[in-house]
Amino acid sequence: MARPRNRDYAELRRDLVDAAGRLLAAEGPQALSTRRVAQEVGVSTTAVYSLFGDKAGLVREMFLAGFQRLGDAFSGVPRTDDPVADLLALGRAYRASALANPHLYELMFGRAVPGFQPDARTLVLIRPTFDVLVAATVRCVEEGAFARADPHDLAVRLNALAHGLCSLELRGALGDFEDARRQWDGAFDAMLRGMAGEG
Incomplete structure (x- = not known):
């Protein structure tokens, strides 16, 4: 070469x-x-x-690349005066990143390659993508959009919702693109309204 x-x-x-x-x-x-x-x-x-x-290094790079692209998608979400709208925009960015990189998604959140387990250093490198979500929920709580609750817990729930929806959509279980978008919007609307009233 x-x-x-x-x-x-x-x-x-x-x-x-x-x-x-x-x-x-x-x-x-x-x-x-x-x-x-x-x-x-x-x-x-x-x-x-x-x-x-080697091959293990390639698999690690694939894993990191998926999260880098997710982080880039989050970075493209503008900050507005509405913290809840901004949080919803992050959810949409998560979906867009998954749809743009379906070939990396299973490796990011599953165990598609036997024997691959991200080490501590790798986990530190991907942590910022979750930190973005935590920061967005902190803002929602501090600005009174959400009832007082642990922002980390709220971020975990939102992340779980986004992951579940992505996994279903990538497997074709949510219908076509517009059907899936409707399911996303409905699920996130219900989740965010619940967080607004959570004690």
Whole structure:
């Protein structure tokens, strides 16, 4: 493989991560070999080893990439004067990220690759995505939009709701895009109204 120019490394990393994710989603973990991934992108296995170290490093990078993209989606949500609307917008950003990266979602929140377990350092790196949700619930409580409650607990419940809805939608269990959006809006509306009146 020709050595890529410096500006090409980020693109190559992304291409390899996405190729690996597609193989995992389509054929299962048995298809996830450095050779298959390299073939999908049209490079030699040297590129995989050079960028990720080994297959385990590639899987870790896939895991981190999913959360990085979720974090980027959250970063694109503007802050307004309505904390509840902003929290709902984060939920929509979560859905959009999952739909844009379905090939990484199962690895992020499941155990799609036997033997993969994120280590403590990896868990620290993905923590900011949950911290964004906690900060949004803190704001809702402090500004009186939610009844007094532990913001961390509220964030856990909202995260569980979003994850459940995403998992169902990605499996086709919520109908088409608009049917799924209606289910999302209804579920989040009920959850947020409940939090507003929670003692």
